[in-house]
Amino acid sequence: MNYRALNHEDIEVFSEAISAFFLNMTHEPAVVRTAYLLDGSASPLWGDFNGVIDVSGGFRGSITFSAPHGMLSQVLMAIGEREHSVDRCLDVVGEIANMMSGRARRHFGEELAISPPAARPRTVPPAAARATGVPFAIPLRWRAHEANLVVHLDIRR
Amino acid sequence: MPVLHSFLRGKYRVLVFAVAAFFLVSVGVYTLNFVLLQNVERDAKSINEGGKLRGYSQQLAKAVLTLSHESAAGEPVQTSQAQISEAYQAFDLALARVQTFAAASQDGPALELADKLDRQWQPLRDAAITLLISATPQRAEIDAAVTLSNTRNVRLLQLADDLTYEQERLAGDRARSMRVLQSGAIAVALLMFVFIVVHVARRLSQSDREAEQARRETTDILRTVREGLFLIDRNGTIGTQRSEHLARVFPHPLAPGDNFLVTLASLVTPDTLDSARQYLGLLLNERVKPALLADLNPLQRVQLAQPDGSRPKYLSFGFQPVRGGAATGITGMLVAVADVSQEVRLERELADAEERARSEVALLLDVLDKDPADVRRFLDDARAKLDGLNAALRDVAPEARAYLTTVTKVCREVHSIKGEAAALAIGAVAAQAHRFEDELGALRQRRTLTGDDLIPVATGIGRMLQELAKIDAVISRLAAFAQPAADAGPRGSETPRGEDGVLQSMQRIQRLALAVAADLDKKLRVETSLPHFGAIPEPVHRLLREGLPQLVRNAVVHGIEAAAERRRAGKHEEGRLRIELTRSADGGIELTVADDGRGIDVHALRRRLTEDGQRAAEQVAAMSDRDVIATLFEPGVSTAAAVSEHAGRGMGLDVVGALARETGARLKLVSTPRAYTRFTLLWSPA
Numbered sequence: 001m002n003y004r005a006l007n008h009e010d011i012e013v014f015s016e017a018i019s020a021f022f023l024n025m026t027h028e029p030a031v032v033r034t035a036y037l038l039d040g041s042a043s044p045l046w047g048d049f050n051g052v053i054d055v056s057g058g059f060r061g062s063i064t065f066s067a068p069h070g071m072l073s074q075v076l077m078a079i080g081e082r083e084h085s086v087d088r089c090l091d092v093v094g095e096i097a098n099m100m101s102g103r104a105r106r107h108f109g110e111e112l113a114i115s116p117p118a119a120r121p122r123t124v125p126p127a128a129a130r131a132t133g134v135p136f137a138i139p140l141r142w143r144a145h146e147a148n149l150v151v152h153l154d155i156r157r
Numbered sequence: 158m159p160v161l162h163s164f165l166r167g168k169y170r171v172l173v174f175a176v177a178a179f180f181l182v183s184v185g186v187y188t189l190n191f192v193l194l195q196n197v198e199r200d201a202k203s204i205n206e207g208g209k210l211r212g213y214s215q216q217l218a219k220a221v222l223t224l225s226h227e228s229a230a231g232e233p234v235q236t237s238q239a240q241i242s243e244a245y246q247a248f249d250l251a252l253a254r255v256q257t258f259a260a261a262s263q264d265g266p267a268l269e270l271a272d273k274l275d276r277q278w279q280p281l282r283d284a285a286i287t288l289l290i291s292a293t294p295q296r297a298e299i300d301a302a303v304t305l306s307n308t309r310n311v312r313l314l315q316l317a318d319d320l321t322y323e324q325e326r327l328a329g330d331r332a333r334s335m336r337v338l339q340s341g342a343i344a345v346a347l348l349m350f351v352f353i354v355v356h357v358a359r360r361l362s363q364s365d366r367e368a369e370q371a372r373r374e375t376t377d378i379l380r381t382v383r384e385g386l387f388l389i390d391r392n393g394t395i396g397t398q399r400s401e402h403l404a405r406v407f408p409h410p411l412a413p414g415d416n417f418l419v420t421l422a423s424l425v426t427p428d429t430l431d432s433a434r435q436y437l438g439l440l441l442n443e444r445v446k447p448a449l450l451a452d453l454n455p456l457q458r459v460q461l462a463q464p465d466g467s468r469p470k471y472l473s474f475g476f477q478p479v480r481g482g483a484a485t486g487i488t489g490m491l492v493a494v495a496d497v498s499q500e501v502r503l504e505r506e507l508a509d510a511e512e513r514a515r516s517e518v519a520l521l522l523d524v525l526d527k528d529p530a531d532v533r534r535f536l537d538d539a540r541a542k543l544d545g546l547n548a549a550l551r552d553v554a555p556e557a558r559a560y561l562t563t564v565t566k567v568c569r570e571v572h573s574i575k576g577e578a579a580a581l582a583i584g585a586v587a588a589q590a591h592r593f594e595d596e597l598g599a600l601r602q603r604r605t606l607t608g609d610d611l612i613p614v615a616t617g618i619g620r621m622l623q624e625l626a627k628i629d630a631v632i633s634r635l636a637a638f639a640q641p642a643a644d645a646g647p648r649g650s651e652t653p654r655g656e657d658g659v660l661q662s663m664q665r666i667q668r669l670a671l672a673v674a675a676d677l678d679k680k681l682r683v684e685t686s687l688p689h690f691g692a693i694p695e696p697v698h699r700l701l702r703e704g705l706p707q708l709v710r711n712a713v714v715h716g717i718e719a720a721a722e723r724r725r726a727g728k729h730e731e732g733r734l735r736i737e738l739t740r741s742a743d744g745g746i747e748l749t750v751a752d753d754g755r756g757i758d759v760h761a762l763r764r765r766l767t768e769d770g771q772r773a774a775e776q777v778a779a780m781s782d783r784d785v786i787a788t789l790f791e792p793g794v795s796t797a798a799a800v801s802e803h804a805g806r807g808m809g810l811d812v813v814g815a816l817a818r819e820t821g822a823r824l825k826l827v828s829t830p831r832a833y834t835r836f837t838l839l840w841s842p843a
Contacts, residue, residue, distance in 0.1 A: 005616070005619055005623055007616055008613035008616045011612050011615075011616065012609065012612055015609065015612065031555070032607070032611070032612065033555045034553045034608050034615075035550065035611045035615035036548075036550040036551040036611075037547050039544070039547075109470075134619050134622065134623075136615055136619070137551075139608075141555060
C-alpha cells in the first residue's frame with residue numbers, strides 16, 4: 001500500500017485542536033513554537049502525561065500530545081479545579097486527545113478509523129510505532145510551559 | 158374501448174364472463190317466471206271458466222223447469238225466458254273461453270273435453286233458443302226443452318267437472334315444472350354467484366399475495382442494492398421510493414418532492430449543473446437514443462463539494478429513461494448513484510504508482526551515468542544540510558526575527574541543494590526543491606512569521622528527505638548490483654579525487670549551463686580552463702559542488718542575452734561563459750566565472766530594490782553603486798522579472814556569498830554594463 005508524505009494541513013489539524021482547547025478552557029491559546037522532524041535517534045517525546053489516539057483505515061500511526069505536570073496543574077487551576085491529581089491531569093490530556101480525534105475525523109473523513117483516545121502517564125511506556133514515515137514534533141507553548149504534539153502518521157494516497 | 162379490451166384480455170376475463178353469465182341466467186329465470194306466471198293466470202281463468210259452465214248449465218236447467226211450471230200454471234214466462242237467455246249466453250261465452258284456453262294450452266284431453274261439452278251443449282242451446290223465439294212458447298217445445306235439459310245437464314255437469322279436473326291437473330303440472338325450473342335456475346344462479354365469490358376471493362388473495370411478494374422483492378432489492386436508486390419525473394421532482402444505499406452515498410438527505418437539480422446545485426459546480434440540466438433535457442427527448450448520450454453524461458464521475466480538508470468524494474450518476482407506455486412516452490428517469498471515490502482513488506494510486514515507477518526509472522537513468530561517489534556525496538551533503546536545518550527548526554527561539562532568519566537559512570540551503578542537484582542532473586530532487594522554494598518564498602513574503610509557519614517548513618524538509626531517500630535506495634541497489642563486478646575486476650577504481658574529480662565537476666557544470674541555456678532558448682558556448690595544479694582542498698571542492706552551479710546558472714539566466722538581443726547589441730549571437738580554476742604563484746586558488754552578457758545594470762537594480770520594498774527610495778538613492786551591487790548577495794534580491802526553475806528567488810548569490818564566507822574565500826565581482834560580468838573567488842594558500 002502506498003502512503004503519501006504528510007502535508008502541513010494534516011499537522012495543523014492537530015495543533016489547531018490543541019490551541020483551541022487551551023483557548024476555550026483557559027482563554028489563553030497554546031502557541032506553536034516550531035515544527036521539526038524527529039529522527040530515529042532522538043528519544044521519543046513522552047511527557048509526564050500523554051494523550052494518544054491511534055488511527056487506521058487508510059491511515060497508520062498515532063498522534064500524541066505530551067505535557068509536563070506543571071503545565072497541566074496550571075491548566076486545572078485556570079479552569080477552577082482544586083484537585084491536581086494524576087487522574088485529573090490524565091483527564092485533561094484525554095480531553096485534548098478527544099478534541100484532536102474529532103477534528104481529525106472532520107479533516108480526514110469517515111475513512112479514518114480512530115481508536116478511543118487514551119491518556120497515559122509517563123510510567124506507561126509508549127507503544128511501538130506503527131507508522132513508517134518520519135514523525136513530526138510540534139512544540140506548543142502555553143504560559144512558560146512547553147508541551148509537544150507528535151504526529152506520526154502514514155496516509156494512504 | 159381500450160379499457161374494455163384490456164379488461165377482457167386481462168386477468169379479470171374469467172370474472173367478467175362469470176358476471177355476464179350470472180346476469181344472463183338471472184334474466185332467463187325472470188323471463189321464464191314471466192311466461193309461467195302467464196300460464197298460471199290462464200290456467201286459473203280456465204278453471205274458473207270451467208266452474209262457471211257448471212253454474213250456467215244448472216241455471217239454464219232451473220230456468221227451463223221454472224218456465225215449464227209457469228207455462229203449465231198459465232203464469233207469465235218472460236222472467237224465465239230472460240233467465241234462459243242469460244244462462245245460455247253466459248254458457249256460450251264460458252264455453253268459448255274454455256275452448257280458447259284448451260287450444261292455447263295444447264292439452265289434448267282438455268280439447269277433447271271442450272269438444273264434448275260443445276257437442277252436448279248445442280242441442281240444449283238450440284232448445285233454449287226455441288223457447289225464446291215466442292213470448293208464449295208451445296208446450297211441446299217446453300217439454301222437449303225440459304227433457305233435453307234434464308238429460309244433457311247431468312252430462313254437461315260431468316263434462317265440466319272433468320274439464321275442471323283436467324285443467325287443475327294441467328295447472329298442477331305446470332306449477333311443478335315452474336318450481337323445478339325456478340329451483341334449477343336459482344341453483345345455477347347460486348352456483349354462479351358462489352363461483353364468482355370464490356373466484357374473486359381467490360383472485361384477490363392471489364393478487365394480494367403477488368402484490369405483497371412484489372412489494373417484498375422491491376423492498377429487498379432497494380435494501381440490498383449497492384447503488385443509490387431513485388426516480389425523478391420529467392420536472393426533476395424526486396419520487397418516494399429509493400434504495401437504502403442512497404442515504405450512504407448521497408451527502409444530503411433527498412426528500413420526496415425535492416427537485417433533483419436544486420439539490421445537486423449545492424454539490425457541483427455551476428458549469429456541471431448547467432451541463433447536467435441540458436443532458437437531462439436531451440434524455441427526455443424521445444427522438445434521441447440514450448445509448449448515444451452515455452458518453453456525454455456530465456455526472457458520470459463528478460467530484461462533490463466537500464468541507465475543506467475532507468477527502469474528495471466522487472459520485473457517478475446514471476440515468477435511464479422510464480417509459481409509461483406507448484401513449485405516454487418517457488415519464489421520468491431512474492437515477493442510479495454510486496460512490497466511485499474508491500475507484501477514483503485506486504485509479505489515481507495506479508497512476509501515481511506508474512508515475513513513481515517512471516520517475517524511479519528516470520531517476521535510475523539519471524543516476525546511472527553519474528559517478529556513484531558524486532551522487533553519494535551529494536546525498537550526504539544534502540542530508541547533512543537538511544539535518545542542520547531541522548536542528549535549527551528544533552532550536553529556534555520563539556520570536557519573529559528568529560523565525561525569519563531560520564526560513565531564510567532554509568531557503569539558502571534548499572537553493573544550494575537544488576543547484577547541486579541540477580548540476581548532477583538529478584531532476585527529481587531539483588524539482589522537489591523548486592516546489593519547496595515556492596512555499597518558502599510565500600513565507601518570506603510575510604511581514605511577521607509565527608511558529609505555525611514553520612510547520613510547512615518541516616513538512617517540506619520531510620519531503621526533501623523522502624526524495625533523497627529514493628535516490629539513496631537507487632544508489633544502494635546499483636552499488637549492490639555493481640559490487641560483484643567490482644569485486645571481480647581490478648582494484649584501483651576508487652572515487653576520483655583531485656583533478657579527476659574537478660574535471661568531472663566541470664563537465665557537469667558545462668552540461669548544466671548548456672541545459673539552462675537551452676531551456677531559456679539562448680545560444681551559449683562554455684569554456685573551461687583547468688590547468689594541472691595537483692590536489693584540491695575540500696573547501697574549494699565544496700564551493701565547486703555547491704556554489705559553482707549557482708554562479709553558472711546566474712550567468713546564463715541574468716548575464717547572457719537572447720540571440721536576438723545580442724545581435725541588436727552587435728555581439729555574436731552565441732554567448733560565452735568561461736570558467737577558470739587556476740593556482741596563483743603564491744599557491745592560492747582562484748575560481749573565475751565570467752560571461753560576456755549584459756552585465757549588471759545598477760540603475761535597474763536600484764529600481765528593483767525600491768519596487769520590491771526591500772529598501773526605502775531615499776535609502777537606495779543614498780547607496781553607492783558598490784553597495785547596491787553588494788545587495789545581490791543578500792537573500793531575496795533578484796533582477797529577474799519572475800520566478801522560474803532557474804532564477805528569480807534571489808538566493809543564488811546569497812548561497813555563493815555564504816559559501817565564500819564558510820570556505821574562507823574572497824569574493825570579487827567586476828561588471829561592465831552591456832559587456833561582461835566576472836565573479837572571482839580567491840582562496841589564500843594554506
